Amino acid sequence: MTQTLPQELEQLEATEFDAGLVFSGAASGNMVRGYSSPCSCTPVADSTYIFHESARDVVVWFMNKLDPLYLYGPAGCGKSSLVKQLAARLNYPVFNVTAHGRMEFSDLTGHVSLQNGNMVYQYGPLALAMRYGALFIMDEVDLLPPEVAAGLNGILEGQPLCLPENGGELIHPSPMFRFACTANTNGNGDDTGLYQGTLRMNLAWQDRFMVSSVDYPAADVEKALLARLFPTLPDSITSKMVDFANEVRGLFMGTSDTSINTIEATLSTRTLIRWADLTLKFQPLAHQGIQPLSYALDRALAFRTAPSTRAMLHELVQRVFPVENVSLGE
Incomplete structure (x- = not known):
């Protein structure tokens, strides 16, 4: 029973x-x-x-x-x-x-x-x-x-x-x-x-x-978390993902050193994990000339933002990931 x-x-x-x-x-x-x-x-x-x-x-x-x-x-x-x-x-x-x-x-x-x-x-x-x-x-x-x-x-x-x-x-x-x-x-x-x-x-x-x-985890903690969850993701990528996340959080909270006004969304730890996961899953798109990092970012976060914010996030991706313009090295 x-x-x-x-x-x-x-x-x-x-x-x-x-x-x-x-x-x-x-x-x-x-x-x-x-x-x-x-x-x-x-x-x-x-x-x-x-x-x-x-x-x-x-x-x-x-x-x-x-x-x-x-x-x-x-x-x-x-x-x-x-x-x-x-x-x-x-x-x-x-x-x-x-x-x-x-x-x-x-x-x-x-x-x-x-x-x-x-x-x-x-x-x-x-x-x-x-x-x-x-x-x-x-x-x-x-x-x-x-x-x-x-x-x-x-x-x-x-x-x-x-x-x-x-x-x-x-x-x-x-x-x-x-x-x-x-x-x-x-x-x-x-x-x-x-x-x-x-x-x-x-x-x-x-x-x-x-x-x-409670604040967002320290950068080294989030990097260790991504490395543990996604061991196939290169360390150079996970490190820059965390740096990107912290820059977005600064823009959200209004604490960024840039001249950009605050934005309406933030990149939380759970969104960071979603972004890394989708980046791996969309990796085959690199063979079609589509950048997996940007494509995954839209689906993890950017589609929830205004068009101007989304454009700014994509510009930020290009700046933070200058080498990984198309693929993750596969």
Whole structure:
């Protein structure tokens, strides 16, 4: 007989790991709590994933009973994947929700539904995470409606969750329960114009979090990542791809030394990986006189931009890759 999700979560057994062995491969003597085995809600550990400096804060957060965690940083820098990959190595179950302007509190806690002719209360992701000791991640939290954020105040302080629709049931948080948020802004609104729709969060609400900034990985980290994922791609190409990505990010953030105005899109780590992957897949086009790098860039990023930006990106490709004008050397 197939187990229900609550039954599966109830059977999880907490254990302790050496944090050094889990996260760096070298014993440290510092212990971190997790679970002895994964479940269907546990993220899959990516063996190619490379942790960058921001992981330190999240590791300390996992190791200690600290305030809820608020991670903010530019689009596509890997905020959610950072937390999930750490959770995966601890066999932590994860409930991941993306905030939006029409979200209601019951979307998190649960609601009554009709099942086989009976009215049954279905627990939401937050209620399940609290009861069974999972990690609850709310992405894009700076899009969360204020009334829903206010409803979370007690939860953020460690208080039980009350479910009026289920007879006033109280769910006391498991000692293993963790609450994390990710956002593009630090909660004070967007003064850059890059993230339309984000809200300024209530100061008292922000005060309940430990805050950590996440940026794009260092160049050497991204180069090592591309080398690991795409070993057939020449080092000279992967190195220049990362340099290109960082120049595009500078243009996006308005920190570039060039006279070009800011552009409307950025080249995140995930887009960088997509670009490298497509460059290899479109390599046969080189025999038709089509540059795989430019062709792949359109499909990875440039087609999402204005025509003027796309033209500028292609000019930048020609400048960064002067030798690889047609092919990758095949």
